[in-house]
Amino acid sequence: MSRGLPVLDLEGESREIGLAHGRGAKDRVARNVRTYLQRFRDYGGFSHDEIRRRATEYLRIIEARNPDYAAAMEGIADGSGEDLLDVVAVNVRYEILYSEFSRAGMEQERTPPVLGGCTSFAILPEQTASGHLLVGQNWDWIPQVQGLVVRTRRQGTPASLAFTEAGIAGGKIGLNDAKIALVINGLVSDRDSWARLCTPFHVRCWEILASHTFLRAVSVVREEARACSANFLIAQAGDVPHLVDVEAAPDRVCELQPKGGILAHANHFTDPDAVGIRQPLGEDRASTLFRYDRIHALLRNALAAGRRIELADLEQILRDHEGGALSICRHEDATRPEHYRFATVVSVIIDVDEGVMFLASGNPCTARFERYALTS
Numbered sequence: 001m002s003r004g005l006p007v008l009d010l011e012g013e014s015r016e017i018g019l020a021h022g023r024g025a026k027d028r029v030a031r032n033v034r035t036y037l038q039r040f041r042d043y044g045g046f047s048h049d050e051i052r053r054r055a056t057e058y059l060r061i062i063e064a065r066n067p068d069y070a071a072a073m074e075g076i077a078d079g080s081g082e083d084l085l086d087v088v089a090v091n092v093r094y095e096i097l098y099s100e101f102s103r104a105g106m107e108q109e110r111t112p113p114v115l116g117g118c119t120s121f122a123i124l125p126e127q128t129a130s131g132h133l134l135v136g137q138n139w140d141w142i143p144q145v146q147g148l149v150v151r152t153r154r155q156g157t158p159a160s161l162a163f164t165e166a167g168i169a170g171g172k173i174g175l176n177d178a179k180i181a182l183v184i185n186g187l188v189s190d191r192d193s194w195a196r197l198c199t200p201f202h203v204r205c206w207e208i209l210a211s212h213t214f215l216r217a218v219s220v221v222r223e224e225a226r227a228c229s230a231n232f233l234i235a236q237a238g239d240v241p242h243l244v245d246v247e248a249a250p251d252r253v254c255e256l257q258p259k260g261g262i263l264a265h266a267n268h269f270t271d272p273d274a275v276g277i278r279q280p281l282g283e284d285r286a287s288t289l290f291r292y293d294r295i296h297a298l299l300r301n302a303l304a305a306g307r308r309i310e311l312a313d314l315e316q317i318l319r320d321h322e323g324g325a326l327s328i329c330r331h332e333d334a335t336r337p338e339h340y341r342f343a344t345v346v347s348v349i350i351d352v353d354e355g356v357m358f359l360a361s362g363n364p365c366t367a368r369f370e371r372y373a374l375t376s
Contacts, residue, residue, distance in 0.1 A: 005163075005346075005361045009376060011153040014068040018075020018169060021150065022082075028146035028166030029080040029087070035144045036093050037086070042339035044100040054096060054194060055088040061197050062088075068154075069203050072169035080167070090167045094186075094201040095194040098228040102192035105280025117267040117284065117342070119291045119328045120183040120233050121299065121314075122243050125353070127261035129308040132353035133237040137183040138318050138364070139163070139173060140330045143343045147361065149372055157210040161357055161374040163346055170206030173348050174357065177374060179238060180217050181352045182208050185231035185265050189277035191250040196227040198250075208234060214242040221246045222253055229277070231265055237352040249275035262299050266292040290326040311349060311358065318347045319365040329365050 008024045010017040022029060040046040063070040073091055077084040089096065120137035128134050146166045153159045158178040162171020175181040182205060199207075204220050211217035214236040221232050229249050236242040245256040245263050252275040256263065267288040272279050281288065298320060302313040320328040332343040347364035350357050355374035360367035 004370070005147050005149050005359065007149045007151065007372065009151045014071040014154060015075040017152060017154060018072035019079040020075075021072070021169070022076040022079020025146075025148055025166040026080045028148065029076065029082055031144070031146050032090055032165055032167045033082050033086045035142060036090050039142065039339055040089070040096060043097065046096075051089050051096070052085040055085040055092065057197055058092045058095070058200060059085070059088050061199065062203060065199050066203050066207065069169055069206055076167055076169065082167070087167055090165070091169060091202050092194075092200045094230070095227045098186060098188060099192050099194040102188045102190065102228070102280060105188060105282050106190055117288055117291070117330070118185045119264070119266050119295055120185055120231075121262065121264040121295060121317075122183075122233055122235050122258065123299070123309050124241055124243060124258055124261040127303060127309055129310045130351070130353075132351050133181075133235055133241045133243070134309070134311075134314065134349065134351055135181045135183050135233065135235050136314060136318070136349035137173065137185075137347075138328055138330065138344045139346045139348070140342055141345045143332050143341060143345065145345055147346055149357075149359065151374070151376060154210075158212060159374060160209045161355070161372060162209060163348060163357075163359060168202050170202065171209055172202065172205045173346075174209055175350050175352055175355065175374065176209050176211070177355065178212050179236055179352055179355070180209070180211055180214060181235045181237075181350050182217075183233045183348070183350075185233075185267055187229035187231050187247065187267060187269060187279070188281070189229045189249050189269070189272070189275075189279050191277055192228040193250075194227055196225070196250060198225050198227045201226075201228065201230050204232075208232065218244060218246065221248050226250050229269075233263060233265060235352055247275065249277045252276055260300075260303075262296075264292065264295045264299060266295070268292070287326045290323050291328050294320065294322060294328060311351075314349050315364065315369055318349070321365065329363055331363060
């Protein structure tokens with residue numbers, strides 16, 4: 001049964017947008033702050049003082065490299081009544097947690113737990129029944145995290161429609177009215193470290209969805225080194241559609257092109273040697289490799305006998321339970337400690353040409369896909 005998600009229409013300067021976000025999702029922001037502070041303690045053993053120290057260092061980086069993002073975080077803090085450094089910590093939770101995932105995996109005496117993963121895809125118009133560019137994913141993460149749909153209009157940037165976590169500025173999965181779309185996957189490598197203090201993951205997502213051109217969107221990932229590894233699948237609809245998957249290690253990137261009109265990704269580097277890293281996947285190895293092979297097989301099957309892929313095909317793929325605990329539609333494992341539990345939190349299909357997003361809040365096997373339009 002779908003839990004639904006609130007939709008916030010945000011407009012104005014960055015601080016105004018943040019204020020509206022904080023006020024409109026006050027309770028959800030508070031819950032995410034509490035959830036992440038607890039996860040930081042449970043998984044990494046980090047005190048609140050240590051988290052605020054790291055947040056302070058990242059705030060300086062964000063203020064210098066993207067003042068608009070910093071202003072939006074300040075607005076979220078003021079609008080929700082949460083401490084600014086706690087809001088910053090939520091916005092850089094990727095660097096804090098993925099650094100720890102990497103560190104745990106590199107310790108020979110420890111096997112890292114199964115982590116939050118994602119399974120993403122893109123299909124070029126030549127292979128879709130609508131003739132539209134379609135992208136999407138299952139976003140697997142902490143089940144208690146509170147999400148939002150944000151429709152944002154900020155002067156000087158394209159209007160955007162995106163899924164985000166309450167308290168995180170911008171959006172991580174979505175599209176804009178320049179017909180650019182983004183879906184993402186977490187990756188780990190032996191070089192990941194929050195202390196590199198580069199532009200954070202979620203700031204890059206904001207910048208991709210604020211891009212007017214495909215080249216600019218891809219350059220957001222390419223141009224500057226990263227603290228932690230991540231995967232960015234970026235697409236743009238148009239007379240000549242563009243599509244690339246960027247596997248980004250801290251120092252190098254590997255760009256993957258569609259084959260047979262499709263691209264799909266899970267939570268591992270397909271060619272770690274190309275970016276000069278080792279990836280400590282631990283228990284996650286079986287899951288990510290299975291989901292990668294499974295989604296490719298399902299997409300190829302959907303194209304069998306000269307068919308083209310329809311929205312209903314993609315909904316069914318995202319509901320797939322083949323492989324049990326390894327499946328694309330991931331369910332919380334109640335036998336594991338709470339801070340090691342992950343599940344599909346949101347399932348998304350984006351019609352980039354039409355400017356709409358179909359979103360199921362929770363496991364798509366039980367949640368209904370609902371339609372959200374860039375133009376309200």
